Amino acid sequence: MAQISVADKEVTVKIVYYGPGMSGKTTNLLYIHQRIMSKNLTDMVSIATEGDRTLYFDFLPLETDIIPGFKAKFQLYTVPGQVQYNATRKLVLQGADGVVFVADSQWSRQKDNVDSFTNLKENLLEEGVKLSDIPYILEYNKRDLADAARPEYMEYLLNREEFKVPSFEAVATEGKGVFEVLNYITRMVVAKILKDIKK
Numbered sequence: 001m002a003q004i005s006v007a008d009k010e011v012t013v014k015i016v017y018y019g020p021g022m023s024g025k026t027t028n029l030l031y032i033h034q035r036i037m038s039k040n041l042t043d044m045v046s047i048a049t050e051g052d053r054t055l056y057f058d059f060l061p062l063e064t065d066i067i068p069g070f071k072a073k074f075q076l077y078t079v080p081g082q083v084q085y086n087a088t089r090k091l092v093l094q095g096a097d098g099v100v101f102v103a104d105s106q107w108s109r110q111k112d113n114v115d116s117f118t119n120l121k122e123n124l125l126e127e128g129v130k131l132s133d134i135p136y137i138l139e140y141n142k143r144d145l146a147d148a149a150r151p152e153y154m155e156y157l158l159n160r161e162e163f164k165v166p167s168f169e170a171v172a173t174e175g176k177g178v179f180e181v182l183n184y185i186t187r188m189v190v191a192k193i194l195k196d197i198k199k
């Protein structure tokens with residue numbers, strides 16, 4: 001849940017990039033970090049990696065004033081996508097205010113996408129949270145590869161919950177789609193917080 005400090009006029013929000021191994025979660029954060037560095041001196045922290053595989057998580061804090069009068073601190077996390085690190089994924093997912101599911105567009109990875117999406121729903125349910133209760137969107141990454149599945153097919157596999165959510169095509173290595181995804185999920189999360197505050 002978002003931490004809101006009325007005294008400090010500050011809200012802290014956690015967004016988790018989830019998805020199968022190698023889908024490009026860390027690459028999204030690296031691109032955001034590169035682009036934001038010059039304006040906003042924050043550091044990206046990668047907690048243990050092996051080669052370019054995430055073993056625990058990556059963490060990137062961002063600050064904006066998206067809510068009038070409030071400073072919003074967005075904490076972006078990635079999970080380790082490799083199947084065997086589920087305990088770590090559960091920890092990272094705890095208290096998430098929003099989720100970006102990063103799917104790998106390659107044909108050969110569609111089963112891994114579906115398995116990871118199922119794993120996301122299961123891990124949330126263990127925390128008593130239904131996926132449809134939290135803001136989430138889909139990112140179909142690696143659109144540059146020749147063997148990318150059609151977006152319609154990925155929609156069929158991944159976007160058939162009780163309601164459809166926005167999905168974005170991306171090439172994270174080139175930064176394509178990365179900020180569209182970040183902007184959309186942050187707006188969704190902020191809108192939900194404002195709604196919850198009014199209740």
Ligand SMILES: Nc1nc2c(ncn2[C@@H]2O[C@H](COP(=O)(O)OP(=O)(O)OP(=O)(O)O)[C@@H](O)[C@H]2O)c(=O)[nH]1
Nearest residue numbers: 021022023024025026027054080081142171172173
């Ligand atoms: N061609 C292509 N390669 C990409 C794209 N995005 C990421 N990659 C590459 O895919 C590999 C895996 O990317 P990561 O960002 O490390 O993947 P991850 O989802 O963090 O993987 P785990 O940490 O194991 O869960 C790297 O070699 C990236 O450069 C893309 O859009 N197109």
Ligand SMILES: [Mg+2]
Nearest residue numbers: 025026053054
């Ligand atoms: Mg990673």
